[in-house]
Amino acid sequence: MGRKRLITDSYPVVKRREGPAGHSKGELAAEPGEEPQSPSGDVDEAELELLRQFDLAWQYGPCTGITRLQRWHRAEQMGLDPPLKVHEVLRTHLGDPRFQCSLWHLYPI
Template sequence: MGRKRLITDSYPVVKRREDPGRRCKGELAAEPGEEPQLPGVDDCELELLRQFDLAWQYGPCTGITRLQRWLRAEQMGLEPPPEVQQLLLTHPGDPRYQCSLWHRYPI
């Protein structure tokens, strides 16, 4: 009797050469002809707003705009971040800033 067979015995062993240009898992490739870009000011601002959307302590964010949610949290004494209000007031017509993270999904 030999050793117990494993499922991995039926597959050949393949060693990969390390590629210095290889991407990490989860990293998206750039589109052909597109230069990879570093996060800009807009990306940092939008990330701050996403974090505000995900913060449960300011109440639900579905069905209302971010500014409405911020004002509701302020009225309830929950002390929402003032930089979020400043950001929302500087971009009044831009849906990327005004609509919450979940506005594309039906309630």
Template sequence: MGRKRRLITDSFPKVKRRKGGPGPGKEDGAPEPGLRGEEPCEEILAAHLDETHLEILRQFDLNRHFGPCTGITRLQRWERAEQLGLEPPQEVLKVLWAHPEDPQYQCSLWHLYPI
């Protein structure tokens, strides 16, 4: 019972840091990533909105409830599902109308693969 308990932290030197100062590897006055100075807020919001739109379309492609999506565009699939009374999401239609000529939005996930 005379053994002293050793911790993993005992093998590393103790480093004291200044309060409120920059962390290791940071220079004074250097902007942090994601803060002002890198990209304007509008560009960040637009990129986030594009990713959100593409995720909505991916989820639509992966939902088997609306039928197969190979060989047709997303708009054709949405219209077919609407005619069959399957109630496809209106969000998908809004995204497709917002990007009418962009194949990234109009073609399904599987458009690059041969049937």
């Protein structure tokens, strides 16, 4: 009968290049021409996580179809006491869609 075919027989073998010295496994290397991530990247990630949690908090109403800042103002007008930290983060990143658009903005309504 012959050898049983494996799914890996359909794909070429790709050898991975050795990374630069000090590159730890599981960490993404910077793309060519891209600057390494600054220490403020950790702050940005923490702020984005805060905004994601705000998106998932049902007590401030639905978050689809409006920006996070609009949702924050709506919740404030309704007396729902949205977190002031969220408002501060949104005001410091006014032009950045990563901060202004809700978690669900890529999904059609």
